[in-house]
Structures are given as C-alpha cells and as structure tokens.
Amino acid sequence: MKNNLLRNLLKLSNPVETDRFINISFGILILLLMLTVLLTGGIFMTNVMNKEEDKLSHIITEVLAKSISKVSFSGKYHARLLVEEIIKEQPSIKYLLVSNTQGIILAHSNPERNDKPINPSTKKIIEQLIQKPQIYTRHFIINDEPIREVSLAYRGGYKNEIIGVIQVGLSTKNRDKSLKMGIFYLTILIIILLLIGIIATHYISSFIIKPIKELANDMSTTLQAIPDLLFELDINGKYIQIMTNKEELLIDARKNLLNKTVTEALPKEAAKIVIKALQEADIKGDSYGHEIVLPIEQQSFWFELSVAK
Known part of the structure; x- marks a missing residue:
C-alpha cells in the first residue's frame, strides 16, 4: 500500500x-x-403508477363483481337500476353498459342508448369474448379525455352460459395527473x-x-530538486515520466524521450544494461550498482544506475 x-x-x-x-x-x-x-x-414513479393502477383495478373489480352477481339473474329493469347505482358511487366511471349476445344494449349509463344496438367495434369485442371468455382492455380518447375500457362476459341461467357482456369505461385523467x-x-x-x-x-x-x-x-x-535523473519506465523500458531539472544531462529532449523505449533512445550497450536491470528489479524488487556511459553533446558521461520496482 x-x-x-x-x-x-x-x-x-x-x-x-x-x-x-x-x-x-x-x-x-x-x-x-x-x-x-x-x-x-x-x-417513486413505480409506486405512483402501482397505486393508481390499484385504484383502477379496485373500481373495475367492484363494478364487475356487482354486475355479474346481479345482472345475470335479473331483467333489464334491474340491470338499469344497477347501472344507475354504480355510476353514482363511482364518479371515475365515464360509462357502463350491459349488452346481450345479440349486441343489443340492455342497460347503459346513458339511458338514451338503452335497447339500441352497440357499435360495430364493440360488437367485434363481444364476439371475441363469447368465443374466448377473458378480460378485454382497450384505450382511447373521448372528448380529449383518456379512457380505459374493460370488457368482460358474464354468465347466467341454469346452464351458466355466457349471456352477455359488461363494459366499463374509466377515465385515466387522475392517473395521468398523478404521473x-x-x-x-x-x-x-x-x-x-x-x-x-x-x-x-x-x-x-x-x-x-x-x-x-x-x-x-x-x-x-x-x-x-533531486540532483539525480529520475525516470519512471514500464517493464519493457518505455519512458512514462521524466523528473529532473537537469535536462542538459538527458540524451535527448524530454518530449522526444516520452513513450520511447530505452532500446530506441539509448546506445545499444547502455540499453542492454538498463533492460537487464529492469528485469532483475521485476523479480527481486530492486537492482543497483550498474554503470552506463552515454554520449551527450559530444562528451561521454558515466552514470550509476539503480532500479526499484
């Protein structure tokens, strides 16, 4: 360390x-x-979305549970009373309708739609649900308000057969506002x-x-301030750092030496001694007592070399 x-x-x-x-x-x-x-x-966002989805799911579950338990054993009159009751209790519901398998609306939150045929897109959904009962969900916009519609087939009679479809249209405006x-x-x-x-x-x-x-x-x-020449080299003899204020003792300019290897920068014999000292220091931790001679500005300078890992 x-x-x-x-x-x-x-x-x-x-x-x-x-x-x-x-x-x-x-x-x-x-x-x-x-x-x-x-x-x-x-x-945070996941919690917000989960809470809002839980609210919607709770409303849908409550509405469908009431509808399925009551509508399947009652006539159109009771179905219409039920729809009115649910709409009053759940203001988030934009519309609620109960239709039979022939596509005729038995009860609608808008009384003017009662006893009238459903639109073609809804009729396709009813046909799908009769063939394969499941919860069917779709999203669209009504009067610039986002709506989430859930459709579910309900059963009735002695044979417990599918006798119609319940559709709930919920406003997701509050959820979007929460998001x-x-x-x-x-x-x-x-x-x-x-x-x-x-x-x-x-x-x-x-x-x-x-x-x-x-x-x-x-x-x-x-x-x-150290009078010696201090170099940092890698194991291959490449110059990484040069720390000295005596650049006149360098064999070449500092910028020329950086990223070069001693083999490229020094005379052959001197380079061999440095490489050997590096290898010895890599194994033992240090290597010292080596002498090299370098030609600098037409003069020969002797240096004592010490290497530490």
Whole structure:
C-alpha cells in the first residue's frame, strides 16, 4: 500500500495528472448521484403508477363483481337500476353498459342508448369474448379525455352460459395527473440531489483535493530538486515520466524521450544494461550498482544506475 501511495503521489506531481485525478473524482461523484436519482426516481414513479393502477383495478373489480352477481339473474329493469347505482358511487366511471349476445344494449349509463344496438367495434369485442371468455382492455380518447375500457362476459341461467357482456369505461385523467405530479416531484428531487452534489464537490475540493494538490506541488518541487535523473519506465523500458531539472544531462529532449523505449533512445550497450536491470528489479524488487556511459553533446558521461520496482 505504501508503494501504491508513493506511486500515486509521483503521478500527482504532474499537474496534468492532478487535474485528471480531480476530474475523474468529480465524474465518479456525479455518476453516483445520477444513479441515485435514477433508482430513487424509478422506485417513486413505480409506486405512483402501482397505486393508481390499484385504484383502477379496485373500481373495475367492484363494478364487475356487482354486475355479474346481479345482472345475470335479473331483467333489464334491474340491470338499469344497477347501472344507475354504480355510476353514482363511482364518479371515475365515464360509462357502463350491459349488452346481450345479440349486441343489443340492455342497460347503459346513458339511458338514451338503452335497447339500441352497440357499435360495430364493440360488437367485434363481444364476439371475441363469447368465443374466448377473458378480460378485454382497450384505450382511447373521448372528448380529449383518456379512457380505459374493460370488457368482460358474464354468465347466467341454469346452464351458466355466457349471456352477455359488461363494459366499463374509466377515465385515466387522475392517473395521468398523478404521473405528471410524480415527474414534477422527481425533477425537484434531481435538483436537490444536484445541489447536494455541488455542495459535496465544494467540500471535497476544499478539504481533500486542495491538500492533495499542495502535496503534489511539494512532491514536484522535491523531485525537481533531486540532483539525480529520475525516470519512471514500464517493464519493457518505455519512458512514462521524466523528473529532473537537469535536462542538459538527458540524451535527448524530454518530449522526444516520452513513450520511447530505452532500446530506441539509448546506445545499444547502455540499453542492454538498463533492460537487464529492469528485469532483475521485476523479480527481486530492486537492482543497483550498474554503470552506463552515454554520449551527450559530444562528451561521454558515466552514470550509476539503480532500479526499484
């Protein structure tokens, strides 16, 4: 861990690396905040939708239960009384109708529709339900109001055969309104979390990043003051960092050496010694006491080489 810390501090001695570290830290913080927003918002919106769907399902179940239990054993008169009763109790219901298998309306929430044939699209639904009893749901708009219609065949008589279809048209206006409110509250939540993120980021910058940058500057100054040439290389001998204030002792300009290997930059014999020292340090942890000679500006300079993993 100590070696990793030292390596990170060495990297932070480079201003570019320091800024990159800060940007990555802030990026991770923002990512975590956004994930929190998505998870929280998803849970919130799911709860809103489930509650509204439960309300609608409860209304539908109650209406259909009353209808099926009463209509199948009563005549048109009782069916019409039942429809009037249900409409009064459930204001969310836009319409309710009971029709027979021939497509004639026995009872309708709009009395003017009683004893009249149903429209062609509804007749197709009745035919489907008679052939295959199930709950049939469809959505459409009436007078700019979203409607959810549920159709269900009901049984009656001694043989308990399908004798007609009940249709309930429910307004989903309240559900849509609740969803819009949910989106509004979610937006407020996002803004609050972003504000928290900004405050947290400011805190991190003031109490954590600032000392790190100061330490990085101190490390940079210390490393630049070292009279030796300090290099960071990978196992293949590629120059990763060069830390020295004596560029006149470099075999080539700093920018030319970076991302090159010692084999490309140094004389053949010197490169072999460096590679061998790197391999030994990779196995043992360090390697020292090597001497190399480098031609710099038409002069020969002797260097003692030490390598630490």
